[in-house]
Amino acid sequence: MDPGFVPQAGVSEEQEAMIPPLPKTVQVRRCGYCMVKQPMRARHCRVCQHCVRRFDHHCPWIENCVGEKNHPLFVAYLAVQLVVLLWALHIAWSGLYFEGSWKWLKHNIFLLLSFVLMAIFTVVAVLLLASHLYLVSCNTTTWEFMSRHRISYLRHCETENPFDQGLVRNLWRFFCTCHLVAWEKMYFQEDSDPV
Template sequence: MSRGAAGGGGYLMRAVYAGLSGGVTLALFLHRTDLQKQEEHGEFLQPLIFILLVLCSVLLYFAVSLMDPGFVESDEEEKSGMNEEQRVMIPQLPSNVRLRRCGYCMLKQPMRAKHCQQCQHCVRRFDHHCPWIENCVGERNHPFFVIYLAVQLVVLLWAFHIAWSGLYFEQSWEWLKHNIFLLLSFLVIVISTIVVMLLLVSHLYLVSCNTTTWEFMSRHRISYLRHSESENPFDQGVIFNIWRFFCACRLITWEKIYFPEDSDPV
């Protein structure tokens, strides 16, 4: 479990998410929607796929919420208990680059790392602290966070279609009493779809530029961006940025990209 996911607030948010996911799914099956009609006709393929997608989104949510987002460790903590192969995977700095120390936890802070006040620790390639998952989004879990958003959006769009198929509007108290659960679920689906879609689009844009939410919002306050000659010193082209984001199997030494080999670090 990650350090940022251990608080009581984290358990509460995960319980709320699991409850909403289960409640909305149950409402879609209990009302006269396409899912219920397919079950009545013995067609179980689409209901089964829908349930599997919901389970997949829930598992991805818990994975992103509970995993280490890329907490910065001291040299002793990082190397203790590691074999030789694992030590090779630790990013190696150029010999002429010195890391700054965090003013809060006093650890050596790699470039693009930031101290999170909620998690009380520095996080590599810090993007943001997400209150919905009660964890930071950083270098280790950011790809899974984007994948989670994509799967969640597919689930929500499908749920929107299913919920709409079960809504037939009548101006009567009896109709409202029997469909209030479905109407509330439909409202949750609409709001969640808008939020998730905006998040996914914004994160895909940031990934394509190889920047983070923190860097995008606070460029004027970040020293390594404020003193850089280029607008984004980490941008290596859309295709390579996306490939590196999703396919890199090790932590990246951003100092090697920021400082050209023939230049002296400031």
């Protein structure tokens, strides 16, 4: 699925008119690989060879970038994976039968090993889902969270996160809206217009 690739043709004049002028401390980047003008929160993925809007990360498990268009589906994918793993853990646990002697280990070794492996994957899925839900609730991305000191629009920003609009609005915007956002407007709204 398209994660929100920035079109190679760049931004149209109409879309560019919607974007407010940027102050000198924030420079609009031109991608050194695609040579397109990147909107705010976009980043070039070297694996996909495209710039992605609201880039979160490149996921090797789905062999795609996670960006503005497919991030809600990625979170749903993590939730489904967690439910399937919990169900598999339940099935594996119910198949184990314990006896007083060590004979039960001989009969259940493969089931026990699969249970341990699924338990490890379940812990990983829980941690991934929890971290993404936390980032979504703050309206930030994995890339922004990990590389804040290298991103010009965050490095020079006075607030911790200029895109955070509160828990409810962040979750609503993430899960219930399906249009692309002009992040530049949200970034500069706080400076000019207190909400």
